[in-house]
Amino acid sequence: MIPTVYLAIDPLLTSHRAEITYTWRTLLTGMGYSWCERAWGEAPVTIAYTTDPAHTPPAAMVINARIERWRAPAQTRLIGSKQWHGYTLPLLADDQSTGQPIVANGCLYIPDDPIFAAFWLLSGYEEEQYPVLKHGYRDLSGTPMIEEGLLRRALVSAIGCWLAERLEQFGLPSGIPRWPNGAQLAATCGHDVDYPEVVRWLEPLRVIGRQGLRGLGAALDVIRGRRHHWHFHSWMDLEERIGARSAFYFVARKGSLREYATGLPDPFYDVQAPHFRALFRELSNAGWEIGLHASYRAYSDRTLFAAERAWLAAASDQSIEGNRHHYWHLNSQQPEQTLLLHEQIGFCYDASLTHNRYLGWRRSSVWPFFPWHRTLRRSIRTLQLPTGWMDDHLFGQKRFNPGDPHTLLTELRETVTRQGGLLLVDVHDYVYDDRLFPGWAATYRELWETLAAQGRVWFTTPAAIAHHWIRRATQIETASIGLNG
Structure with missing residues (x-):
């Protein structure tokens, strides 16, 4: 039996829906969860992905969607990393460097939009900012990926692992295993x-x-x-x-x-x-x-x-x-x-x-x-x-x-x-x-x-x-x- 995440996406994000749904499918697949998308405001959900965290349907988890980033992903910059619950996650320009998810009235509120960050990294917007060398190689000299060793931290799959642990804290069973025969x-x-x-x-x-x-x-x-x-x-x-x-x-x-x-x-x-x-x-x-x-x-x-x-x-x-x-x-x-x-x-x-x-x-x-x-x-x-x-x-x-x-x-x-x-x-x-x-x-x-x-x-x-x-x-x-x- 595959555990299911019930998800609602803010209608204001409709013009970016293809990119957003791709990112959610990719993360949830890695996490081992099936999904059931519900219309905005139709019923309580596991996760509400919203442009306005103050106005959402009932949800166990509310993620702040940064619509301005979805509108112009090429303008985003990686400036470092942050630590959430022991995971190294990307810190983008204008993120709250000391901001942490907070629990209020039984709901986890997540700032900074890790869903956009996952899309931005996974689809190559980060790497295209760097100079192109012979054979098409990229020069990452002086970047946070090199200076902080972030290439070795796998920031996108780290976001997925972090989300999965939060879901388990709210009582959702673990996702199905990634590998066969009990392999880690x-x-x-x-x-x-x-x-x-x-x-x-x-x-x-x-x-x-x-x-x-x-x-x-x-x-x-x-x-x-x-x-x-x-x-x-x-x-x-x-x-x-x-x-x-x-x-x-x-x-x-x-x-x-x-x-x-x-x-x-x-x-x-x-x-x-x-x-x-x-x-x-x-x-x-x-x-x-x-x-x-x-x-x-x-x-x-x-x-x-x-x-x-x-x-x-x-x-x-x-x-x-x-x-x-x-x-x-x-x-x-x-x-x-x-x-x-x-x-x-x-x-x-x-x-x-x-x-x-x-x-x-x-x-x-x-x-x-x-x-x-x-x-x-x-x-x-x-x-x-x-x-x-x-x-x-x-x-x-x-x-x-x-x-x-x-x-x-x-x-x-x-x-x-x-x-x-x-x-x-x-x-x-x-x-x-x-x-x-x-x-x-x-x-x-x-x-x-x-x-x-x-x-x-x-x-x-x-x-x-x-x-x-x-x-x-x-x-x-x-x-x-x-x-x-």
Whole structure:
């Protein structure tokens, strides 16, 4: 039985109804509640979302809707964070920095409009304020997301957890579980397959570039053919010992050194080659997922993008359900246009929304979600699995993520555990060898071993997680009434 939240939305918010109902559906789905929307003033409700807290229908909870923000979301700014009942929540400009929810006459009054804050973060208004760098990356230098470590706090799913706890205080049962078999969180890895076959004359230069003269011995080993990047079995063995499964994302478009030198950095391997076809059979037979690593310019060409999926499906003899973009390369000005392509091409899920430089959750949620399309004013039907950590964040991008790596990953793990979310990480295929990439594989192994020892973790593939979340969301929606755009 799914507990139900009875909700009424102020009629004065009608012009923003599509955005508001999307946000409520997304939060309530994450929280595990069905919904029943009631007409304003028709009957008592669990939550009244109102522009005027002094005039509402009877409700257990009244949330102050800031209509001026809904009218001009691009004008909003994040200035920091606030603490409500132990949760770190967003502090937007003009919020009451010391304001707290208050209980009066048995009703909880909530200021500052956390519902708008959730929408604003989840739909990308926050990130678009920052300068665009090469490859479409964003520069968050000096922002509260970086200075206060808010990317690692998942502010949107924190809002959902905070609301759920308040509902339970008012006597509503807990929402249905997010994960199966009593799991507290889900965890999986997507291995981007960028460089599985070493270029013997090139890789020694890269090793020296990373390690300096300390890497001379490893560089010589590469030249002599003693060290390589073909470590699929090594990753499988590591994960098998923990009881985990993961995905390997392959680029179906073959690039070249010449293209790389001229600014088109697609990998050089050929998924149609016999040894890759044999690898695909071995991976799938053992329970690992094969996904697409969309090429650098796939986001700009729907025909090419769809063809890449078809090429990989033919080479692997598998249905390709998931995607992650090479270099995280989306339409930098309108990411939702790339996300819409995923729906049009038929992907079950995508895992491309993260920051190349920064550890944490780009859209501030550890819960999977269906992204918002601003122009169409609806959710995109391809699920987004939020990626929280890429291996390079703690190595090549370490200057942007200062601090002890163990402490930073512990913070991520604790955020996901408390919020009951998904810890999806990106560990590249070629970083297993400790001589070539000191500490890279060991960091991943330690994180996964710590999670396994912690217990109540659902280790499985990204596709299995996506299918579970979609089934759960459908179950909740089927039991619900209203909140239609």
